[in-house]
Amino acid sequence: MKFKNIFIGIILFNLSPALSWAQTTEVGLNVGAAGYMGDLNQRNILDFSGLAFGGYVKRNFDAYWGVGIHYNYGKIKDNDASSSNADFRARNLNFSTSLHELSILGDFNFLDYFAGGGRRNFSPYIFAGLAGVRFNPKATYQGQEYELRYYNTENVHYKNYAFSIPYGVGIKYRITEKLGLFSQLGYRTAFTDYLDDVGDRYPMTAVYGKVDDNHPVRINLSNPSLNPERMNPGGQRGDHVKKDTYMFFHIGISYTFLSDKCFTF
Structure with a gap:
């Protein structure tokens, strides 16, 4: 509940002044791909494994600075069985999860770009902020799916949400006075090591999945x-990095609401 209240407060704080600055309000939609780095993928920084999409509303303060509220959905997964690492293949873990992310991001344009009237038709930009993400890792063995968080596979009970730090780069291009295109690559350092349900060591005793009509095989x-x-029980199960990373690659379109007042330069 505390997690939700923090983000509701952030949304209300950001939207209240934006309503009185309608001439600088920008909205956008984006699609792309989601990926992950963690205990099942330790090195590939471009390991995109699923669809991503989202949207945002943003207040542009001038041609350079803006702050917005963003929602992003993504699907990530990985599987030891397809790894080039023999030790990973022997470990034989897999997972998949949907990501639901809500964030507040500030961005900075390197050129005096603004879809509502800047002097440049394009600009590279950077962004960073604070986000919250919900996740629910699942694994599939012999055709049976298990929601791993409920089994405490490392005798650790973790929450299905976490804060994260987003950061990244992109480029914007103005099509018309109000319409723009953008493309961006962003990474998120998550304050959890369990996006993939793998964090540290094997438990001292085996953790078996339920056996019923839908799960007839004991796993x-x-x-x-x-x-x-x-x-070995108590041996290393994951890597030594205590935070997982997820990433989004997006291509999108933006629309800026204009009134009689515009920026002056």
């Missing part, structure tokens, strides 16, 4: 290795 969710004797 050790903490250690589904093809060679389980190689994975």
Whole structure:
């Protein structure tokens, strides 16, 4: 509840002054791809694995600075079975999760660009801010899906939401006075190590999935290795990095609402 209240407060604080500055309000929609770096992908910074889309509303203070509220959805996944690393293939973990992210982002244009009347038709830009993300990692073994968070596969009970720090780069291009295009690549350092349900060490005792009509096969969710004797209880299960990273690549379109008042330069 505290997490939700913080973001509601941020939204109201940002939108209240924006309503009186309608001539500088920008909205946008974007589509693209989502990816992840963590215990199942430790090195590939461009490991995009699923669809992403979102939208935003932003207040532009001038041709250079803007602050907006963004919502982004993405789907990420990874699978040890397809890894080039033999140790990962032996570990045999997999996961997938949807990401629901709400963020407040500030961006800075390097050129005096503004879809409502700047002197430049394009500009590279950077952005950073604060976000909250909801996730729910699932794994599939022998055709059966398990919501991993409920099994405490490392004897750790983690929350299904976390704060994250977004940052990235992009480029904007003005089509008309009100319409613009943009493309951006952004990374998020999440304050959790469990986007993939993998964080630290194997538990001392096996953690089995439920067995019922829908799950007839008994699976050790903490250690589904093809060679389980190689994975020692208390041994290292994930990497030593304590924060997972997720990323979005977006292409989008923006629309700026204009009144009789415009920026002066």
